[in-house]
Amino acid sequence: MSRLHDMGGRFGNGPIPLHKNENNKVEDNEPTFKYDWHAKAWAVTLAAGALGQWNLDISRHYRECLPPKDYMNYSYYEKWLAALTNLLVDKKLVSLDEIKKFVT
Amino acid sequence: MNSKEHNHSHDDHDHDHAHSHLPSDPELRVKAIETLLLSKGLIDSATLDELIDTYENNIGPQNGAKVVAKAWVDNDYKKRLLEDATSAIRELSYQGRQGENMVVVENTPEIHNVVVCTLCSCYPWPVLGIPPTWYKSDEYRSRTVREPRKVLSEFGLNLDPNVQIKVWDSTAELRYLVLPMRPIGSEDMSEDELAKLVTRNSMIGTGIPEIVK
Numbered sequence: 177m178s179r180l181h182d183m184g185g186r187f188g189n190g191p192i193p194l195h196k197n198e199n200n201k202v203e204d205n206e207p208t209f210k211y212d213w214h215a216k217a218w219a220v221t222l223a224a225g226a227l228g229q230w231n232l233d234i235s236r237h238y239r240e241c242l243p244p245k246d247y248m249n250y251s252y253y254e255k256w257l258a259a260l261t262n263l264l265v266d267k268k269l270v271s272l273d274e275i276k277k278f279v280t
Numbered sequence: 281m282n283s284k285e286h287n288h289s290h291d292d293h294d295h296d297h298a299h300s301h302l303p304s305d306p307e308l309r310v311k312a313i314e315t316l317l318l319s320k321g322l323i324d325s326a327t328l329d330e331l332i333d334t335y336e337n338n339i340g341p342q343n344g345a346k347v348v349a350k351a352w353v354d355n356d357y358k359k360r361l362l363e364d365a366t367s368a369i370r371e372l373s374y375q376g377r378q379g380e381n382m383v384v385v386e387n388t389p390e391i392h393n394v395v396v397c398t399l400c401s402c403y404p405w406p407v408l409g410i411p412p413t414w415y416k417s418d419e420y421r422s423r424t425v426r427e428p429r430k431v432l433s434e435f436g437l438n439l440d441p442n443v444q445i446k447v448w449d450s451t452a453e454l455r456y457l458v459l460p461m462r463p464i465g466s467e468d469m470s471e472d473e474l475a476k477l478v479t480r481n482s483m484i485g486t487g488i489p490e491i492v493k
Contacts, residue, residue, distance in 0.1 A: 184398030184449065186422040192434050193417050202435050204479045204487060206412040208336045213307045218410070219331040220314050223323040232378075232452055236400055243297065252401070252416045254306050258299035261313060265298035270316055276301050278312035 180247050181240045217253040221260050229267045238263050340409035343374045344457055345478035347407060348489075349471045351384075352462045362386060365457065369407060379406035379455060385448060386459045387485075392439055394432065394485030395448045395456045396424040402450035404457055408483060415484065425449065435486040458485040465491050 183189075195203040209215035225235060238259035242250070246258060264270045302309040317323045347369055351358040361368040365382040369375065382404055385393040397403065398421050403411040414420055424431050428445045432438070439445065448456045460482040466474060481487030 181399055183418060183422040184396075184425045187426075189419040189422045192414050192419045192423070192431060194414055194434065200436075202481070202487070204481045208340065208410050209332070210413065211307075213310045215332045215336075216310045216314055216328070217306075219328040220310065220317065220323060222331055223327050224317060226327075227322060236452065239400070242299075246299075251306070252413070254309070257302075257306070257309055257313060258297075261299040261302060262297055264313070264317075269322060270320065272298055272301065274316055275298055275312070278303060278308075278316070 179240065180244050214253045217257045217260075221256050224260060224264065224269075227269070229269065230263055235259060235263065335405075335410055339406060341407075341478075341480035341483060342475075343372070343409075344404070344407035344480075344483045345475040346372055347374070347384075347457070348459055348478045348483065349475035351459055352466075352474055353471050358459075361459070369457075374406040377405055378402075379404045381454050382407070382457060383448075383454060384457050384459050385446065387461050387488075389443070389461070391444050391446055392432075392485065393446045393448060393456075393458045394424065394428055395450060395458060396421060397450040398422070398425060399449075399451075402452055402455055404455035407457055408480060412480065432486060435481065437487060458483050460485075460489050463489050463491050 195206075197203055209218065221235070225232075239255045240247075242255060242258055242262075247255065250258060261275065265272055265275065302312055314323075314328075318325065347361065350372070351361050357368065357371075360371075361384050365384040366375075366380070368384075369379070369382055385395075387393055397415075401411050401416040403415065420431065425447050428447050429439065432445070450456055460478065462474070463477060466477065469477075477489040477491060479487050479489060482489045
């Protein structure tokens with residue numbers, strides 16, 4: 177059985193989410209980061225990766241191991257952030273209690 | 281992966297994951313992790329600013345466009361690029377993170393190449409920067425290998441039925457750049473002018489360079 181992230185050839189997905197301009201042409205000028213929090217989620221993940229506690233494959237593995245419900249519902253950088261959080265706790269760089277302190 | 285990560289036996293399993301304890305608003309979630317790591321001295325803000333600035337201003341499709349334009353005007357370079365893309369791209373000082381092993385695939389009148397990452401979002405960062413949203417979408421990842429012609433038509437690219445489409449599925453180890461065909465009518469253009477014609481999508485294979493009249 178293939179896992180959720182292995183979606184090549186899967187049926188059931190609709191049109192590619194594209195932005196078109198007034199001439200109905202596909203826009204090809206998306207900024208590097210659409211929102212500040214995307215940039216932050218990306219940069220924090222890279223900076224934390226530079227601590228050398230894991231490699232690219234491990235961080236990807238953590239994204240792929242998110243609960244299917246979260247993998248489906250999260251946007252791209254939400255997946256990054258969730259996987260990073262789990263990695264930080266598993267590698268004992270931060271504790272669960274420290275994370276819980278931020279729940280509002 | 282510790283054992284609790286695989287304890288998916290009941291509906292409340294989310295609570296076993298550290299990430300489920302974060303605030304629900306993604307913006308606050310980022311802030312929480314960032315603040316925590318900064319306060320523990322594990323990361324510093326200067327590094328974050330530098331990373332973001334580099335990828336917003338210095339690393340992006342403008343780099344890949346220079347590679348393509350050079351290949352269009354310099355046959356020897358093109359030969360090196362198709363034989364050993366990583367080295368040829370390094371000649372222009374583009375290298376490193378998420379572009380360690382590069383392959384360039386050439387479009388011809390008979391063959392059109394298109395790149396996808398079905399498993400995640402592998403993409404050649406040194407030459408194209410950070411992938412656009414659609415590249416990371418479930419729709420692009422799932423459909424491109426099954427019905428590439430239909431996917432390309434959604435981008436406004438309607439290929440002649442006689443043109444063969446080759447789909448390249450990127451991996452963490454191997455990343456692809458499409459060398460598009462030089463547009464007709466660009467014969468008198470300089471390398472710099474040519475580079476301006478080369479769009480991001482044309483180097484992924486979901487577009488072709490066009491001369492804007």
